[in-house]
Amino acid sequence: MQRVTDYLRQNQARFVRELCDYVRFPSVSAQPKHQADLKACAHWLAKHCQAFGLQARVYPTARHPIVVARTPGARQKRGGRPHFVVYGHYDVQPPEPFELWQSPPFEPRLKGGALYGRGASDNKGQHLAHLKAVEAYLETGTELPCDITFVIEGEEEVGSTSLEGFLKQHRSELACDAVIVSDTGMPTPKHPALTYALRGIAAYEVIVHGPARDLHSGIFGGSVDNPAMVLCQILAQLRDKNGRITIPGFYDDVQPLSAYERRQFKRLPFNEREYRKFLGVPRLFGERSHTPLEQRSARPTLEINGLTSGYQGEGSKTIVPAWARAKITTRLVPNQKPARIIKLVRDYLARLCPPTVRLEIKTGHGAEAYWVSPTGPDARAALRALKTAFGCEPVLVREGGSIPIVNQFKRVLRADTLLLGLALPDDNAHSPNEKFDLGCFAKGQRMSACLWQELSAVRRR
DSSP, X not given: OXXXXXXXXXXXXXXXXXXXXXXXXXXXXXXXXXXXXXHHHHHHHHHHHHHTTOEEEEEOOSSSOEEEEEOTTTTTSOTTSOEEEXXXXXXXXXXXXXXXXXXXXXXXXXXXXXXXXXXIIIIIHHHHHHHHXXXXXXXXXXXXXXXXXXXXXXXXXXTOTTHHHHHHHTHHHHOOSEEEEOOSBOSSTTSOEEEEEEOEEEEEEEEEEOSSSOEEHHHHBXXXXXXXXXXXXXXXXXXXXXXXXXXXTTTTTOOOOOHHHHHHHHHSXXXXXXXXXXXXXXXXXXXXXSOXXXXXXXXXXXXXXXXXXXXXXXXXXXXXXXXXXXXXEEEEOTTOOHHHHHHHHHHHHHHHSOTTSEEEEEEEEEEOOEEXXXXXXXXXXXXXXXXXXXXXXXXXXXXXXXXXXXXXXIIIIOOOEEEOOOBOTXXXXXXXXXXXXXXXXXXXXXXXXXXXXXXXXXXXX
């Protein structure tokens, strides 16, 4: 291991340059104009993996390619040897609005110990840290105690539509003991984290249809119901003044936090004043029975993501709009099933809607929450690797966001996922001026190098 860690330390400058090269690809999966950029990025990644000894291949899909890279001979020498899959994604979020970036999003910039650029943190830098750890083993001739397969896709930011079919098609060669994903974060560099739970999600679009066309509000107003007003009145009834969702049955399947979990939450660094300042709000809001950290990661929510109706241009236009639309998502916690929550939401909205308008509800993507035992042998192995790399006691966290692919790994590969995120809260993922802390990048490489030893040792016992 000393040769591995020495190699990582001696090659950091080159690793940062390679991450810059990776970030320069405008691999925006949501925008068709970047299709060629996504393909070029995938081929660059495969070639990069091959350069230090991985067996890499680019697999085309109906949308964007999937890159698979294996340690030498992984498919042939499986036997009783442990096998782990590392997942990542090379596609990135759209960079707009450009005017809020302090430097062009695809021209990497180094400042204050961080690399700025779209995709630096989400997710190119995070999975590149794992690749560099394996490179250190291969280039120093240090034997890996396990086989490792990297699966790096180009559709994570648009729903991973090709991934599940790919996993099913390659199920036998991807059969593994566990999946490693670094696409989450840690509270601070002094609090490296294992994320043991994720919230699920269910998305909806709610449309209230009124008159056949926009109407003159002076001539017709007062004799017809206003779709914008109706939609606001409906939405206002979905939550009470204490932050609790009012939909009947919404909380029926929620598994309460255990005493152990609530103790782990208390270990996390949190300053309410700094948190409010960071968010730019005068006061926090949420269920009074839970702390802000619990509210944002371990409790179900219902959020209005967007509202649209009527005239939006400069000046005024006196109309009764023909329709009003809202986009809504519910975040779900373990034991809540998206299909059941969708039905509860639809039924309640229909009950609230008056007969003066017509209600239309379109359901979007959905995913179950994810939970893995924070005290299991793999979790303990991961915590040891984090402690070795970061030099401080790691923490256990629940993540408020959703990563639907972890449920695909569980369903198709029947493998649990260890979420070992390297991002920091101010990395601005999905926002202008995204960055990645280079200290986390370097320590993430060492964590990965230690992880293969720790996880393999668990399987030898």
